[in-house]
Amino acid sequence: MKEFICIVCPRGCHLKVDDDGNVTGNSCIRGEKYGKQEAIDPRRTLTSTVKIKSELVRRLPVVSSEEIPKDKVKEVVRCLDSVEVSAPIKVKDVIVKNVMGLGVDIVATRTIEK
Numbered sequence: 001m002k003e004f005i006c007i008v009c010p011r012g013c014h015l016k017v018d019d020d021g022n023v024t025g026n027s028c029i030r031g032e033k034y035g036k037q038e039a040i041d042p043r044r045t046l047t048s049t050v051k052i053k054s055e056l057v058r059r060l061p062v063v064s065s066e067e068i069p070k071d072k073v074k075e076v077v078r079c080l081d082s083v084e085v086s087a088p089i090k091v092k093d094v095i096v097k098n099v100m101g102l103g104v105d106i107v108a109t110r111t112i113e114k
C-alpha cells in the first residue's frame with residue numbers, strides 16, 4: 001500500500017494505492033488517475049531557467065513540453081545549467097530538443113526580443 005497527497009487540485013485528498021493499483025481516498029477521477037501514475041511512474045512538469053545573452057534579462061524561463069520522470073528532474077536541471085541561448089527567443093521555441101534522450105523538449109515560456 002502506498003500513500004500520497006493528491007496534487008492535482010488544492011483540495012489535497014489523501015490517496016491510498018494498493019498493490020493492484022486500486023485507488024481509494026480520491027474525490028474525483030483525476031485523483032484516481034494521478035494515484036495510479038504516482039504509484040507506477042511518478043512524473044513532474046519541469047520549470048526552470050537557462051542563461052540568455054540579451055540586453056534585457058539574464059535568465060530565460062523554460063518548461064518541459066511534457067512531464068518527465070520524477071527521478072530525472074535533478075539531472076535535467078543540472079543539464080540546463082550548461083545551456084546558454086541568445087536573444088531573440090520566442091515563446092514556445094525549443095531550447096533543448098529531446099533533453100537527455102527522454103523524448104521531451106525544453107521550451108521557452110517567454111519572448112525575449114533583444
Ligand code: SF4
Pocket residue numbers: 006007008009010011012013025026027028029030031032
Ligand atoms: S482527488 Fe480530485 S478533488 Fe481530490 S485533490 Fe485530487 S483532483 Fe482534487
